[in-house]
Amino acid sequence: MSFKKSKNDYALFTWNNGASFISLIIYRDDILITGNDERAIVALKEHLNKSFHIKDLGTPKFFLGIDIARSPTSISLSQRKYALELIFDFGLSTCKPSVVPIEQNIEVTIIEHETERQSPEEDPPLQDHTSYQRLVGHLIYLTMTQSDISYAVQILNQFMQAPKQSHMDAAIKVVKYLKGCPGVGLLLPQKGKMEISAYCDSDWGSCPMTRRSLTGFCIKLGSSLISWKAKKQATVSLSSTEAEYRVMANTTCEII
Structure with missing residues (x-):
């Protein structure tokens, strides 16, 4: 159907015909379709249905952990449900929210711990690396809609192989920050x-x-x-x- 694959994301396909535009993105057996030509979108779905059976779930409200909310003037994307589940999984539902995701000099402090070779009593290595790796993995996925934690996450991501207690404490602080703003996301206005x-x-x-x-x-x-x-x-x-x-x-x- 003359769709072109994006060079930036191989799961994204786009179609242009004059003023008509359709965007289609695929994740395993899930497909999102959007565009400005309703008739062309209907024709696309009929074509797909001839090749394999599809089920039209209508206007999306939730996709891959992302909440999609619509209004007449904009679309909002957030990961509120995903963030709340993360907070609950790590037992921080009743904690006091943090005002900032990471302290200003935390990177220097963490790396000084590494270079000074502190004793295990002062900054013990984590016995279970997977808990830290799993937490940072969740935080990486949250950066899809929360750009305000990107700086903190890129610091924490550097210690995935041999995390210490100070690294875990810093990661927990990011989760505490999320507790204060779990619904922060992206606002995409219709006009502009x-x-x-x-x-x-x-x-x-x-x-x-x-x-x-x-x-x-x-x-x-x-x-x-x-x-x-x-x-x-x-x-x-x-x-x-x-x-x-x-x-x-x-x-x-x-x-x-």
Whole structure:
């Protein structure tokens, strides 16, 4: 049917015919279809039904852990149910919420624990690595709609192989932060300028162990946030200017 596969996400297919547009994304045996041409969408579903039996579940309200809420003027995406289940699973339903997901100097503190080789009594290694890995895995999935925890999660993700108690405490603090705002997500307005704008910044040599800089960017379509990232750069930058150029290059690649 002349659909084109996205180069950014191989599960996404798009179709254009003049002013008509259809977007189709696949996850295993689940399919989401959206577009601005109702007749073309009906024809697509009839074509799919001829190839294999499909069940039309109507307007989506929940998909892969993401709550989808609609209003006449916008669509809201959040992972409230997923976040609440995470809070319950780790026994933090009655805890006091944290105001911030991570302390300002937590990265330096955690890495100093590593370099100073503290005794096991001061910062014991976790006996069960899987609990920490499972928690961080859940938090990584939550960054799909909660960009405000991206920085904290990229720090915690660096200690998946040999986590210590300080790493687990920092991860629990992120969960406590989620308890105060489990429904925070993305708001996609129906109307607005279809213009892409991007913001980027770098933190030069922020990692005390590797001296690699941190890349951070966010990209908006109109007033809708559509892409963001907080990640250590692949190589060491010799100056703050070089670090800034690297993050600008990464942001440009993401826009393209």
